[in-house]
Amino acid sequence: SKLEMFVDELLDMPQILGFDSVYGVPRSKSLEIGMYSKTWKFHRDLPPTPVYAYGVSKEAASIPGPTIMALHGIYTNVTWKNYLPPKHILPWDTTITIAEPADKIGIPTVVHLHGSIGEPESDGNPKSWFTAGFKEKGPAWTKETYSYNNNQQPGNLWYHDHAMGLTRVNLLAGLVGAYHINHPKLEAPLGLPSGAEFDHTLIVFDRSFRTDGSIYMNSTGDNPSIHPHWRPEYFGDAIIVNGKAWPRMTVRRRMYRFRIINASNARFFRFFFTNGLGFIHVGSDSAYLDEAVTTNEFLLGPSEIADVVVDFSKSKNDSAILANDAPYPYPTGDPVDEENGTVMKFIILTHPENDMGRTPSKLIQYPGPNFSSVTQTRYITMYEYESATGNPTHLYLNGISFESPITETPKVGATEVWNVINLTEDNHPLHIHLGLFVAFDQTALVNETEFKNCMMKMNDAIKCQISKHAIGKSIEVPAEEKGWKNVFKMRPGFVTKILVKFSYIHSNESYPFDATAKPGYVYHCHIQNQPRNPFVERNLIKYEPS
Ligand code: C2O
Missing domain, CATH: 2.60.40.420 (Cupredoxins -  blue copper proteins)
Structure with a gap:
């Protein structure tokens, strides 16, 4: 039912x-x-x-x-x-x-x-x-x-x-x-929609339930002879916003601010309004954008945050449905259906407002990425290993498990370029603890199979001649994701270049901070069925004193 x-x-x-x-x-x-x-x-x-x-x-x-x-x-x-x-x-x-x-x-x-x-x-x-x-x-x-x-x-x-x-x-x-x-x-000078009435945080995730109300999780593993319960991804039928399945909200004909957090384990959302209303992006993950960016739809991977203003005074209808059309798993999985393609409904009051609210075009300026300060270039490769039946058994970053010794040891305050090579089928939202980063272009791999075979043997992007493979079409980072982020969606079959500033903030601030203290930080894919197990997570970052 x-x-x-x-x-x-x-x-x-x-x-x-x-x-x-x-x-x-x-x-x-x-x-x-x-x-x-x-x-x-x-x-x-x-x-x-x-x-x-x-x-x-x-x-x-x-x-x-x-x-x-x-x-x-x-x-x-x-x-x-x-x-x-x-x-x-x-x-x-x-x-x-x-x-x-x-x-x-x-x-x-x-x-x-x-x-x-x-x-x-x-x-x-x-x-x-x-x-x-x-x-x-x-x-x-x-x-x-x-x-x-x-x-x-x-x-x-x-x-x-x-x-x-x-x-x-x-x-x-x-x-x-x-x-x-x-x-x-x-923030106050920006004059964005504020206060309990006009500024809302929306935490969105998908869940399935049994008829008795309990959470349903398919607990038979994809590859049960190896992992009896483990499935690399979880998808639910119902879309939950702030703890309610497909809720509704009555709004006035004016601007509202929504800080949207994708707290799903594995589901990507491509959000849009069924009546064509747009989004004005003011922030992405934990930082404001330099300038507001207008879109009609946007993609939010697990753990990403979009901070948007919606102007309901622009609506021609008296209601608007926030919907999702991202296939799952993203991008090559099943298309959404009515249930997991619907998020929530806004009922828009007809009465026009005097004060519609405002969104300035200039927001908060931060120092931009600085290539001249780059001290290290790294290649980070995402691998997926399969059983004979084609089911994933594990996923690794750079072919080494979480338990292996730390290999990435940036200095405090260092700026590094990471080329993230995604050899899996899925898009992986890569999250780096402590470091903020800026994503540049994503370049398709040509002769990917040849490169993959070489990597499976040698596990060395330079020896496998990454520069001869990373020459395919290049895809620009969407404008609303061009600022400092802590998660970025790594496209399958592409190399994504990011500039990471480790302890970006610490360099100018003085407060107790022991960079060498244990237990250190991690970076990982944020598809929540993979991280925190030996798959796709590297206990990598241990800071060295600068
Ligand atoms: Cu949101 Cu290491 O996670």
Whole structure:
């Protein structure tokens, strides 16, 4: 039986201030946020769903969790507390490397603040996991209270579970939430639509449910003789926005700001409005764009964030459906159907408004990429290995597993060029912790099979003559993705050139930062069924002092 669309109102998640003020002077704040086992109503007609949710208390815990409102330059300390039960609601696959408590009791979790530029001890390394009451701890565990300096440009971050091999099930169970770094001095003059009425965060993901309300995950692996439960990707039929399936929202005839986070495990969204309304992009991932960019559709991979303004005064109709037409897996998978091709509905009031709101064309200027400061050029290759039956058994970056010694050791403040070669069939959203990067063009590989065969033997892009293969058509980066990002979609069969600035912000700021501290940072593909297991993730980045 199908669920009726647009019956639940869009929910705004509870907000928590990440700072205190004393006589109007802001100062740092310490929060306690728990992970609770509870039930959640995803839809009017669906029985309550057992979930894991972040919140300041079990009653307050929500899917997604509360939105943390931090202030630029003011520390937010968070003690993330695990109150989860001994056994998970979703199956684990122990044939992949997962966080596993010694007594096999308890659910390992660790929180990563995605997009944060901060100390490694608070970065949520996959092996820094812990179970309820900090009873059992992973080999890279650091401390109970994480500390976020918020000393980076204003923008949109999100927090999510990051435990080794369990990220996929912990996210599916509900462990996601938004985090904004606000900088009133820089942002207020922009005059973008603001306040609770006109500025909304939309966390979007896909889920399937059983008729009893529980989350459905196909738990038979693609290649069950090797991995009984592991599937490299998860796709759900229902599209959930802020914890409700296909919600509706009534809006006035004016501009609204939406900070859209794709928190799906594997689904890409190509968003568009069925009535032709456009989007004015003001930010991408955690940073503002230099200038506003107008589009009629845009592609958002898992973990990417688009910060857009929508002007409903331009609508000729009294409603607009936000829709999606990205095939899954992207780009060569199945076409969407009505269910997973529909996101939410806006009901537009007919009454014209006096103040429609505004979006300046110039936003916030950051120093641009500087090629003359590049100290290293690296080749990062994405490989997919298959069984005899053609099912993926594992995916690696540069042919080496997460467990191997670190190979990328940029210096603090260094600028590097990475050429990311995607030899798989799928588009992979590559996420680099701590480093912001700018993507340049994407160039198609010619004679890809020859190159691939050579790489499978030699695993050396230079020896396999990458320069003779990276000569195909070149595709420009979409205008709305030309700024500093922390995720970029690596097109299959292409080489993507990115310029990464490691600890971009740190170079001009002075606050305690120990670049050599353990456990270091990771980079990985953000298709959540791959990372945090030996597949497609490299524990790569360990910083060396400059
Ligand atoms: Cu959003 Cu390492 O992750």
